[in-house]
Amino acid sequence: MSQIATTPVQTQVARIRSPFAFRLRRGKGRGKLYVGTLIVGAIAVLAIFSRVIAPFDPITQDLTSQFLPPSHAHLFGTDQFGRDVFSRAVYAASLDLQIAFLGTLFCMLLGVSIGVVAGYFGGIVDLIAGRLIDVVTAIPGIVAIIALIAALGSSMLNLYIALAVTGWTAYARLARGEVIAAKNLQYVQASRALGYTNRRIVLRHILPNVITPPLLFWITDMVGTVLLVTALSYLGLGPQPPTPEWGAMISEAQPFMLMAWWVPLFPGLGIVIAGIGLGLLGDGLADFLRPEVG
Amino acid sequence: MRYLGGRCISSAIALLLVTFVVFFLVHLIPGDPVSVMLGQHATPSTVAALRHAMGFDQPLFGQYWLFMSKLFSGNLGDSISYQQPVFGLVLGRLQATLFLVAYSIVLSLLLAVPSALIAAVFREKPVDYALRMGFLVAIALPSFWIGTLLIYQFSLKIHLFPVAGYGDTFTGHLSSLFLPAFTLALGQWAILGRNLRSALIDVLQLPYVEFARMKGLRGSTVLFRHVLRTSLGSTVTIIGINLSFLIAGTVVVEHVFSIPGSGNLLVNAVFSRDYPIVQGVTLVYATLVILINLVTDFVYPALDPRVALT
Amino acid sequence: MALLAIRDLVTQFKSSAGPFNAVNGVTLEVERGEMVGLVGESGCGKSLTLRSIVRVLPRGARIAGGQILYEGNDIAHLSSGNLTRFRGREISMILQDPMSALNPVYTVGAQLMETLRETRGLRGKAARQRAIELLRLVNIPDPERRLESYPHQLSGGLSQRVVIAIALCAQPKVLLADEPTTALDVTVQAQILKLLKDLQKQLQMAVLLVTHDLGLVAQTCSRVAIMYAGRVIEEGTVEQIFESPRHPYTVGLIESIPLVDGPLHTRLPAIPGSPPNMAKPIIGCAFAPRCPLASNECREGTIPLYDVAPQHRVACGKHALVSKHSVIYGVRANAAS
Numbered sequence: 001m002s003q004i005a006t007t008p009v010q011t012q013v014a015r016i017r018s019p020f021a022f023r024l025r026r027g028k029g030r031g032k033l034y035v036g037t038l039i040v041g042a043i044a045v046l047a048i049f050s051r052v053i054a055p056f057d058p059i060t061q062d063l064t065s066q067f068l069p070p071s072h073a074h075l076f077g078t079d080q081f082g083r084d085v086f087s088r089a090v091y092a093a094s095l096d097l098q099i100a101f102l103g104t105l106f107c108m109l110l111g112v113s114i115g116v117v118a119g120y121f122g123g124i125v126d127l128i129a130g131r132l133i134d135v136v137t138a139i140p141g142i143v144a145i146i147a148l149i150a151a152l153g154s155s156m157l158n159l160y161i162a163l164a165v166t167g168w169t170a171y172a173r174l175a176r177g178e179v180i181a182a183k184n185l186q187y188v189q190a191s192r193a194l195g196y197t198n199r200r201i202v203l204r205h206i207l208p209n210v211i212t213p214p215l216l217f218w219i220t221d222m223v224g225t226v227l228l229v230t231a232l233s234y235l236g237l238g239p240q241p242p243t244p245e246w247g248a249m250i251s252e253a254q255p256f257m258l259m260a261w262w263v264p265l266f267p268g269l270g271i272v273i274a275g276i277g278l279g280l281l282g283d284g285l286a287d288f289l290r291p292e293v294g
Numbered sequence: 295m296r297y298l299g300g301r302c303i304s305s306a307i308a309l310l311l312v313t314f315v316v317f318f319l320v321h322l323i324p325g326d327p328v329s330v331m332l333g334q335h336a337t338p339s340t341v342a343a344l345r346h347a348m349g350f351d352q353p354l355f356g357q358y359w360l361f362m363s364k365l366f367s368g369n370l371g372d373s374i375s376y377q378q379p380v381f382g383l384v385l386g387r388l389q390a391t392l393f394l395v396a397y398s399i400v401l402s403l404l405l406a407v408p409s410a411l412i413a414a415v416f417r418e419k420p421v422d423y424a425l426r427m428g429f430l431v432a433i434a435l436p437s438f439w440i441g442t443l444l445i446y447q448f449s450l451k452i453h454l455f456p457v458a459g460y461g462d463t464f465t466g467h468l469s470s471l472f473l474p475a476f477t478l479a480l481g482q483w484a485i486l487g488r489n490l491r492s493a494l495i496d497v498l499q500l501p502y503v504e505f506a507r508m509k510g511l512r513g514s515t516v517l518f519r520h521v522l523r524t525s526l527g528s529t530v531t532i533i534g535i536n537l538s539f540l541i542a543g544t545v546v547v548e549h550v551f552s553i554p555g556s557g558n559l560l561v562n563a564v565f566s567r568d569y570p571i572v573q574g575v576t577l578v579y580a581t582l583v584i585l586i587n588l589v590t591d592f593v594y595p596a597l598d599p600r601v602a603l604t
Numbered sequence: 605m606a607l608l609a610i611r612d613l614v615t616q617f618k619s620s621a622g623p624f625n626a627v628n629g630v631t632l633e634v635e636r637g638e639m640v641g642l643v644g645e646s647g648c649g650k651s652l653t654l655r656s657i658v659r660v661l662p663r664g665a666r667i668a669g670g671q672i673l674y675e676g677n678d679i680a681h682l683s684s685g686n687l688t689r690f691r692g693r694e695i696s697m698i699l700q701d702p703m704s705a706l707n708p709v710y711t712v713g714a715q716l717m718e719t720l721r722e723t724r725g726l727r728g729k730a731a732r733q734r735a736i737e738l739l740r741l742v743n744i745p746d747p748e749r750r751l752e753s754y755p756h757q758l759s760g761g762l763s764q765r766v767v768i769a770i771a772l773c774a775q776p777k778v779l780l781a782d783e784p785t786t787a788l789d790v791t792v793q794a795q796i797l798k799l800l801k802d803l804q805k806q807l808q809m810a811v812l813l814v815t816h817d818l819g820l821v822a823q824t825c826s827r828v829a830i831m832y833a834g835r836v837i838e839e840g841t842v843e844q845i846f847e848s849p850r851h852p853y854t855v856g857l858i859e860s861i862p863l864v865d866g867p868l869h870t871r872l873p874a875i876p877g878s879p880p881n882m883a884k885p886i887i888g889c890a891f892a893p894r895c896p897l898a899s900n901e902c903r904e905g906t907i908p909l910y911d912v913a914p915q916h917r918v919a920c921g922k923h924a925l926v927s928k929h930s931v932i933y934g935v936r937a938n939a940a941s
Contacts, residue, residue, distance in 0.1 A: 134308035135315060138580040140542035143560065147576045150564040151322040227436050231546045234438045235561050250439055257446050268439030275434020283430070499663065505705040507660045509770050510692020510723045513684065519718065524709055599754045600708050 033284030039277025043270075047094040054087035058244040067260040077262040079253060081242075085263055088244040089270050095239065096246050097274065100225040103163035104218055110164055111171025112214050118172065119179030120202055129176070133169045141166055142228060149237050159238065163225065170221070171214045178210040185209070212289060219282035223275045230271055246271050298591060305588045312580040316573045317361045321354075323569070331374055331567050347372075370577065371570040375563070380574035384556050388578065390460045391544050391555035393467055397475035398540065399533060402482035406529075410487045411522065414494035425487070432484035437543055441477040441550035448473060458552035474551040478543045482536065489532045493525040527597045534590030538583045605676055606633040607810055608657070608695070608778055613670035613680070615649070615656045624883045625668065627652050628834030631909065634778065639804050639811040641821030641842075643857070644831035645879055650814045651700075653831070654780045656680075658697050659687055674778075692723045696776040701787040702763035706755035712739075712766050713751030716773065723774035738769040742799060761792035768799065778810045779803075785820075797824055819861050822846060827915070830854050833880050833890035839909075840916035850912050850923040852895045855931040875933055889920070896931060897922045 046053055056074075062082035070077045076085035118129035136144070148162040182188060183206070191201050230247030232238040239245045241252060246267040253263035320327045328345045329336065345351055348371065349360040364371070370380040413425040449457040461470035497503060498521055506516045545557030552558070556575050563571035615627035627649040634640050644650045655661050657672055659680075672680040679690055691697075699705045707715060716735040720726040726734055732751070739747035742765040755763060764784060771779060781800060785793035801824050804811045815821060821828050822842055829839040830853065838851040849855045856875040877894035880886060888903040889895070895902065902921055909917045920926065 131304075131307060131311060134304060135311040137538065138308050138312055138584050139315070139576060140538040140545075140579055140583060142542040142545055143557075143576055143579050146545070146560060146564055147316075147319055147572050148322070150567075150569070150572050151319050153324065223434055227434075230436055231438055234436075235546065235549055237561075237564065247436070247438065250436075250442060254442055257442065258450055261446065264439065264442055268436060268443070271436045271439065272431065272434050276430055279430045279434055501699055501701060501704040502707045504660050505697075505699055505767070505770075506707070508658050508691055508697040508699075509719050510688060510690075510696070510774060511719065512688055512722060515718070515722060520707055524707065598709060600756050 036280030056084035056087040058091040076266040091244040106164040107167035111168035115172035115175025119176040387556040398478035401479035405483040406486035410490035429484040608634040609673040616668035641825035649834040693774040696771040697780040719773040850918040
């Protein structure tokens with residue numbers, strides 16, 4: 001306290017000059033972690049309490065107030081049906097983040113299970129898992145999802161299925177590598193010698209050692225999945241109108257862009273800010289958890 | 295060499311499995327795929343004819359056999375909406391997609407190499423923080439949104455680039471595809487820039503870079519000949535790994551900019567329930583990814599003599 | 605005037621606990637054509653002293669004080685552009701691990717010829733010709749063929765020869781050698797050392813040899829500087845240092861050299877304790893906590909360098925009491941082994 005009190009001017013100057021550099025420079029990703037948590041937390045609050053926070057109904061049309069520019073009443077303006085863009089964006093945050101969160105969660109559960117089993121048992125199981133990974137990674141993500149949705153039909157359940165089926169491979173690769181490393185650790189070998197069951201060794205001894213890289217990737221993966229899901233609905237293959245969804249909002253607003261730039265702008269900003277928040281959180285956590293090397 | 299041989303074999307296996315996945319796709323369709331494809335107004339006789347043409351009246355294994363034997367003669371079936379062979383249709387549209395992919399790789403390298411160099415040399419300085427912040431933002435940018443904004447600004451407001459299409463000549467392609475390629479390049483810039491930055495930072499601390507300075511080379515020679523050159527190996531690998539991501543990106547961007555590429559063909563085929571096209575595009579894209587990844591495996595040793603000779 | 609004179613050099617490291625001086629006031633002179641040994645335990649700052657001279661410092665390190673006079677001009681504060689013209693041409697340096705000092709993606713010839721191009725302006729045939737001569741100079745057999753080799757195809761000894769050839773491209777007057785034999789096989793070590801000695805004589809080149817091996821210095825150098833905790837604590841001719849060491853630490857180092865004709869199985873005397881933590885400021889003599897002669901005045905102020913004989917300087921307040929036999933570390937007589 002006394003130090004701050006004696007040098008108020010310098011502290012001020014340093015902060016004004018580069019607020020970001022100042023926070024980030026505090027090593028070990030602490031700054032990134034703070035900012036990321038703050039952004040993600042704020043968006044999560046918006047998403048969870050969207051019903052309370054959104055001032056207007058996201059779906060009811062009001063053709064008397066089409067294309068109103070941003071104002072106090074309509075923070076982000078209104079769209080071609082007179083709906084409040086802010087309310088729709090807030091509801092969309094709820095939907096998109098839910099899909100991204102659950103979708104990647106399924107991917108992680110599936111991927112880590114396959115990776116652990118493949119890495120632990122090796123041999124033919126590993127070989128089959130490897131070939132599966134090869135096939136799934138060969139088909140570019142969104143192409144595979146589009147193909148699956150084309151066949152299965154467009155519904156929320158099918159979207160989750162398509163996400164899980166195409167998105168698990170990175171987790172499996174990470175988990176498999178970690179398991180192979182952990183398997184050779186002394187205490188794992190010892191528990192084998194003690195005659196513990198495979199299930200117990202995997203769950204009690206291997207999994208806790210293996211889970212960190214997939215968990216870290218999970219956060220990064222959410223950034224990609226938000227982009228993927230919004231792109232799908234932009235293409236018309238996600239949640240259908242009038243459901244408020246960021247990608248669909250942008251797609252619907254495109255024909256009126258010259259008239260009302262704010263309609264596509266704000267949903268996109270939502271995607272970007274969510275992405276930046278998650279990105280910072282993921283990077284910060286990775287730096288934070290990384291063993292100290294120089 | 296043994297490693298590369300192994301890679302060839304596993305690529306071939308992956309390709310075979312992809313054909314199976316693609317074949318199986320139509321069997322995921324709930325109900326009768328043929329009726330779904332032809333819609334409600336089809337007569338029973340046309341349904342029966344298409345069912346026979348697609349081999350649906352045979353047992354599953356027979357169908358796959360038929361699918362594969364047709365595939366080997368370059369026949370992926372006929373498009374329902376275009377009434378044309380799918381293979382020719384996809385290949386015809388692939389040109390625009392490949393042009394877009396190559397264009398965006400070039401643009402992203404032009405952006406990523408200088409910015410990674412600057413960030414690595416001025417590590418932990420304000421310019422490095424700014425660039426890293428830029429990478430972080432660029433990774434989070436949705437291509438369809440940024441593409442939309444670019445159309446708004448550069449095509450609708452100041453008419454610098456065409457709103458849509460592919461152009462007719464090479465320069466026409468360059469101009470028409472600039473905005474879409476740039477849109478794709480932004481994300482690639484972030485991925486390549488980040489990776490190249492950390493690769494450069496690793497190399498900058500290696501003894502041979504210190505020795506290159508000690509022996510009296512100019513700073514620029516050290517940076518380009520020694521640091522950048524040895525970091526490029528990882529960049530080639532990253533481009534290879536990201537190719538699948540990039541091709542996925544073209545599907546969206548082609549739709550945004552109405553480019554007559556194969557990605558656009560795919561999206562439209564979904565809405566017209568033209569499953570042979572969905573199958574064709576999926577198969578061609580997967581083949582491309584597998585082949586180009588294989589090519590990267592062969593290119594990498596050329597960049598690093600240690601790998602080439604072991 | 606000495607060819608290279610270092611005065612009160614301070615090289616500082618940034619750390620999370622604040623800056624600390626890894627080189628803490630080194631004073632050292634190298635004359636034209638002589639070979640000087642710089643000896644000390646690992647972490648005493650001897651490598652960093654060399655790196656400070658050519659200013660190729662690890663990240664976070666910077667020269668914080670002192671002068672580096674080359675032919676009377678201070679090069680410690682030259683801009684990096686001007687310094688580049690010194691590196692290689694006037695002062696060159698070779699590193700501990702030759703395998704990692706060569707860029708793996710270029711051939712030996714390419715790395716020699718790029719150096720010749722930039723430092724001497726030689727290109728094409730002339731550069732190739734000179735490269736072959738240089739390889740011949742460092743006794744590499746079949747130099748024409750070696751030009752096409754990649755570094756990973758060379759043995760450790762060959763690599764170090766190539767590194768030396770590269771360092772000599774622009775005929776420097778000073779060669780800084782940072783433990784040039786430590787990473788090599790024992791049999792190769794002697795060959796490389798002989799090569800350095802031959803080159804020094806043949807080319808009239810000054811060599812500053814950093815090592816932790818005092819025995820090696822006795823074989824090759826004419827003068828020695830002993831470093832401890834970032835300072836040169838004793839400097840003199842090889843005879844002076846070995847016959848009449850005046851710093852207790854030097855005595856300890858000499859006693860720990862294994863004698864070839866000594867009795868087997870005697871435990872070598874070791875200096876008890878360990879070097880000080882450099883992150884904390886050092887008051888008085890850094891060696892005092894380990895020194896059998898230390899008294900209270902050793903733990904105060906800064907110990908100056910005393911001239912005890914021509915060319916012989918020592919940083920010890922008790923230097924008058926020190927001789928080879930007056931400092932006893934107590935282990936030699938112990939039969940505990």
